[in-house]
Amino acid sequence: MLSARASALRPGLAWVLPRAVGPLVAGVVVAFLLQLVVVPILGPFYEKLMMDIGINCLLAVSLNLVNGFTGQFSIGHAGFMAVGGYVAGAVTYYGSFVLWGSAAVHGGFLGGGDLLFLLGCVVGGLFAAGAGYLVGLPSLRLRGDYLAIVTLGFGEILRVLLQQTGDVIFVPAQIEQASAFTLATSLGGALGFSGIPFYTTVFWVYVMLGLLLVVAYRLKESSEGRAFLSIRENEIAAEAMGIDTTKYKVRAFVLAAFFAGIAGALFAHETGTTLNPRELGFQKSFDIVIMVVLGGMGSISGALLAAGLLTILPELLREFSDWRLVVYAVTLIVMMRVRPQGLFGIREIWELGRPRRGAQEKRP
Amino acid sequence: MTQPNAAILDVQAISISFGGLKAVTDFSLSLPPGALQGLIGPNGAGKTTVFNLLTGVYTPQTGEILLAGERLNGQKPNRIAASGLARTFQNIRLFGDLTVLDNVRVACHVRAETGFAAAILRTRAHYGEEAAIRERAHRLLEIFGLSHRATDLARNLPYGDQRRLEIARALATGPKVLLLDEPAAGMNPQEKMALADLIAFVRREFGLTILLIEHDMGLVMRICERITVIDHGVTIARGTPAEIQADPAVIEAYLGAPDPPDASAEGP
Amino acid sequence: MTKLLQTLFDGVAVGSLYALIALGYTMVYGILQFSNFAHSDIFMTGAWIAYVVSAAAGWAVIGGDTPPLYSGLVALLASMAFCGLLGFGIERLAYRPLRKAPRLNVLITAIGISLFLENIGQRKELFGTQPQKMPQLLPDTTLFTVADVNFRIVDLTVIAVALVLMGVLQWLVFRTRLGRAMRAVSYNIPVASLMGINVDRVISITFVIGSTLAAAAGFLYVMKYPGALKQPADSTWILLGLKCFVAAVIGGIGNVRGAMLGGVLIGLMEMFGAAYLSPHMRDIYVFSLLIIVLLVRPAGLLGKATVEKV
């Protein structure tokens, strides 16, 4: 009955096409304008800050798919970020040597280097998604804190394994002779994977962020996405209404891991970063969780705003470096006390003004 | 009137025990298409456990559950819901932070055919289905008198509305059989009357078969065609409302065992 | 053979230490169902307070006289008292207002407190950024040797204190009025308060007990490893806390005996892994064990699977 009605109500292509493609095009245009107009005005430092903000937004919004949408509690997000970063870094670093004989940035905007970088991002994202599937499928049977600690364990195991990898090879002749396996295990170990060319630009960061926002928002505003939300609200009722909770949890996990992988890839190619296993451990995961909770669980715009604020706050406080982390800690504690539902609760920014009728009838 | 072989829901001697406690023993039930039957019993008799067994929350240790000939034992709850068995919960389990409309729309998802890719790419099929789902959800809300509440959060509804929303949500899954767990709990007499009419209406309208747990005997006796009574997980009686009202085992179960005859009366 | 026995003994000694810390996690979880991630920082504070007290008393002078016999007890009690107060204050100021908030919020608050304690501890006015040497307040000699295995006083003390404290806790929880109140609160807070139990008080006491246990563990830790009193923000503390949390989860969080079992299990696993496999993969052993246990027994070894009532 539903499907018959659905085909009857199917709108025309002329109506659908702009709606389907429009936001994606708009995202690319916005990213392009940011790069072309805003970056030159702000200068390189704010450019870097903008990239940091964008990457943190990617991480927060993607984690929100798991923590905010399905209400599962993952604190191993930095692990997926690391997977994406290392895979993408290896692709562009060693790929550059194979293709062009050095790891220097190659070609201009959308040149050969950029395309290789893009490939790296996608491959990194896919590997992270694969890791998400491997971790998610068995452990999503667990609930609450148990899931959290398993994801945390995954991140820690990954960190130790990355620390065991060999030095980065930087001699072209050696790279040519090395087997794929050698290259895949020469990721810098404890010193970090340095030497990855700086391909990340504001443009790429915000193109990816735009993509994620489109995906997240469309998910939230669809039957598919409401299935995610129902798991957060009441898992037992969701199952009784025919929602395959395991399937949707794994799906959220994989999707989130994919975008975390892309964020990691962007991070790996950002000016002035070195991929270091030590810095992609549980503390980084905590940072991302904090962004999600502060923004409001399930609120996409809230996660964006919180990620932005929490990237800027330490920068503002840099002048008071002595007390910086103390202030940061106190801010967290106070925030949780004053506004426990996060900045926006589960709502989006533009929904804030909308009154919720019936709120006064809370008591029966 | 009962034709066991044509039953849409056929439950044969299911049992479950937790630890040493036998929660439900050899429970059998046969619901012909279009029936409206009641399941009653004192507190803690195992009524909700029966529902949990039928809907896959627990797996029966013995016995068979057949829904229109399809075996449901051991299936996960979501598969059972997809097969056409829907339920409400005694302790209301709405999606509190979703709107009333979304609560119903979530339940429509089980009948949806477009998937993840369509949702992300926003295909024509996606828009068509979303429109169909919205249409259907609004219709259900209208039937249950909740249309004006569509954009409220479910947790902000008054109690009676929440109960009705649960039924609307269960109906949205497009069930063949509907299990209602104390739908009238906490309602006042007028609301109960209205609810009885509503149940009768949706049964007709959607061609449903309904099994009902209820404490309000008036309601049960008024609308159910047949009633099954359980106590301590054991079926102690089944029959028409009139038969049940006259059954001494039922009276004993509800009022407790009659006082043991005292020693003096036990004369030779 | 000697190596095997020595490793066994070391494993039990280290494991007892872990168990003491794990008890704190498990108690708070048992009652409030949340993971107090700031626990490792209370442990850190306990260790540092023991040092500060010794330094103030003049026992920490390099090459100074051997500290008096009672010094250990003084340092232990001081750090237990301080951390008990700290635990009380943290619960009162940070956690209590969040009693009804989602657990994730409480967790974030715990992370905030953890960050706060670490970074305020790093201030030069407090503990500073340098590691310190803990004076040997307990005599650190071999008490006796069996089959070439050295039984050192410190290790035996750790095991003994852990056992005693566990016994006391077991008695407290299952044999006293307070324990009954605690169990009631852990079962259902609203019902417990209807029964006339002062829920706030019980929760406060739980925090105080957990924190004093952490302080005791911190003291024993620096007794066993006098060279390992690292600066407050060093990752050592958090990693150690994480390991003990894992121990609590493996044993079945919320279960007092489980914490002990988990702690000893992790200690043995680490020691045997280090002695017979490769020593630097410890973290991998610990977390792999955790994942395996959780997949096989999602509620931990001694934990009871709780089925949500439908």
Next chain:
Amino acid sequence: MRSDARPLGYFTALLSTLTLALGPTLLGGCDKMRGGGGGGEPEKGKAPESASGASSAKPADPAGDTILIGEFGSLTGSEATFGQSTHNGIMLAIEEVNAAGGVRNKKIAVKTYDDQGKSQEAGTVVTRLITEDKVVAILGEVASSLSIAGGRVAQQYGVPMISPSSTNPQVTQIGDMIFRVCFIDPYQGFVVAKFARENLKLGNVAVLYDQAQAYSKGLKDDFIKSFKEMGGAVPSEQAYTGGDQDFSAQLTTIKGTNPDAIFLPGYYTDVGNVALQARKLGLTATLLGGDGWDSSKLTEIGGPAIEGAYYSNHYSHEEQRPEVQTFVKKYQAKYNQVPDGLAALGYDSARLLFEAMGKAPSLGGKELAAALAATKDFKGVTGVISIDADRNAKKPAVVLQIKGGKPAYAATIAPN
């Protein structure tokens, strides 16, 4: 350190960045952005910024009466002690040079940012130093991974950077803007190996290193390579992970191989603890180490357990060279403690920079880097420094022995 309307400037700029990130209000945000980032009140002594970004942020001689240099280090976080020592050394050098009239008749000012020991922060602060604060040169870091993170940025923008104490070879391989005033790990590994083999006549040396620290791992490899080349044997190679507190398993294994000495290429924070546990287990072998041992805390923590151990270092405060003695005296007067190697290196890195600044035709990145590269026989506290073709410092290393709870000079090992 200037305190003008900066924070406010950031705030508007960043808020608008955010607005932009949120998409829908794109056009509204643009104007604000102009007002916040580019406009505002122009800062004194700030060269107008060209739009093209990379490698163009080279100011000529600043117009004002100060020259601003940048410093980044771990002032908080778990490596704070390293950053603070280095910072003290640098501040002493700046005080001195300003008292003597400054460089090119201008006072030196320094902007110091904390990187918390995180490479991501290091990259950010170096970007900020170069592009916002417009420093002419950068001093930092101790940890090699952080020097690499910051160094790649400095190289990209063409601003010279001197690492006071990063010993990993990769640091100066970044490019022609990156220098250092300390020796490198292969050399240090060679020094310890040579000292063990030739001065101490040792044959078997076991190794226990921190596998999570690049420094420790690198130094271990270099030591083993040199020591084996010299005919020594390494019977056991054990690893731990920073944060471990119990080393009994590794030490028991090492004890089983009965070595003459144990090489511990870790930081003093762990070494003291290792030494205590080794002695507890009855291991009597000599302990050997590298410059990571350099702190007065080591002897405090290790106590009698560390007595008699040897380690290679950049300098000894007991050396009688006048440079060393004046430095130690001044440092003690200012900070009331004996300067460790990191402080001495921080001091040397700053002074070497000032000397090059004085000699360079201008303070542009290329010219300054050329002047730095031309450094010959600079009389530093940590030895006579010449910068070689790889921008590393060529100089001897000293070996110290811990005697009576204090490091005492034992030998000087010069490069071949």
